[in-house]
Amino acid sequence: MTTEIEIKPTESELEILQILWEKKRCTVRDVHEVLTQNREAGYTTTLKLMQIMHEKGLVARDTSSKTHIYKALVNQQRTQQHLVSRMINNVFNGSASRMVMQALGNHKASKEELDAIKQYLDDLSNK
Amino acid sequence: MTTEIEIKPTESELEILQILWEKKRCTVRDVHEVLTQNREAGYTTTLKLMQIMHEKGLVARDTSSKTHIYKALVNQQRTQQHLVSRMINNVFNGSASRMVMQALGNHKASKEELDAIKQYLDDLSNK
DNA sequence: ATAAATCTACGAATGTATTCGTACAATGCA
DNA sequence: TGCATTGTACGAATACATTCGTAGATTTAT
Incomplete structure (x- = not known):
């Protein structure tokens, strides 16, 4: 622990x-x-x-x-991680995917960004 | 405006x-x-x-x-939207994709969720 | 009808974030 | 050297979130 x-x-x-x-x-x-x-x-x-x-x-x-x-002194990744998790729980009832869609729907990511995310998703799936 | x-x-x-x-x-x-x-x-x-x-x-x-x-009285979608945008700006320097990856990397979404997100991304691309 | 339970209103205490003024030390420059 | 600039420390004011106690009204059950 x-x-x-x-x-x-x-x-x-x-x-x-x-x-x-x-x-x-x-x-x-x-x-x-x-x-x-x-x-x-x-x-x-x-x-x-x-x-x-x-x-x-x-x-x-x-x-x-x-x-x-x-x-x-605090680590960027860890801090971001922590805050995102809190938001998923506080605002999206624990559903990461709902938050992701909300984020992408609004915040107009570029084609490059979207491709990067797709790539990332594929990597996740194949693990 | x-x-x-x-x-x-x-x-x-x-x-x-x-x-x-x-x-x-x-x-x-x-x-x-x-x-x-x-x-x-x-x-x-x-x-x-x-x-x-x-x-x-x-x-x-x-x-x-x-x-x-x-x-x-406040709309769920609008509120979530607003809070996600603020987090993207406050915590991820305005990069939606960075937040998305952070969220997915950690919060272990299910295969169904990941597929839903992929579908969503494809729809976004083809618009 | 009376007592217990349930409800709202309100004020106050506590904790924390944010902002800034003032004092004073160190540094740089004319 | 003497003055302006730049820096830190510290205290205090303000604002807001959170928590809960108490008072008093209404409803419910005996």
Whole structure:
């Protein structure tokens, strides 16, 4: 039996995690700059969020120089996995396929994406 | 341009919505009974939640008799759609196909489900 | 008719997310 | 050197979700 870990980043934390997953090592300012491309936010707000994420163990930070360097501690795949599973249960009564169809019906994937998914499905079937 | 509506039920509200989507017309007790099959909750807690949902316009209620009758006001499809889209953006950087693969890789769909999805994909391609 | 059960309304406590102001230290530059 | 800039720490305000106790009305059963 594996140890149960609660992976439950808030929405703001997820925004930041996505940036950290992308860019590996970031200062608060790095993150803040990306964040404010989309929406308004004060610098100390971003700072505070990242400090809280550190308390929670979502990120690690290197404090050896004045400007701290952050990186994600939680695994991208595992986190995504966890969140998708929760949504399947919470919103789709446990039916993965229903969610998949809902996602594809709406979100207009490109032909390449659709082909990739088909390929993936074939691989799954032949295992 | 369509009117922008914020669909953002909380987790508890989603639990209740799922019950209402399933059973159409419910009393608080009906909902409460289903709810407490899984977890602990006081009756007035469920009541309060449903009252708040009413304030928010998530549900309608018939108060003509002492025991009120509730039904969902928000559409199941639309709500699911909205939540899936948000997750794709929040967690998968906007890539629907990534989420789909994550969902299928984990949540072990049955052969029937996989076939249904393939069929669905073919239909999408041929449109 | 009276007591028990069932229901709604309401307020309050608790927990957590989010936002930002202020203080103060370190750094960079004129 | 002295001032502006950039950074962290911290506390506090606000908002919202969640939980439940209590009061009072209505219904049901004895």
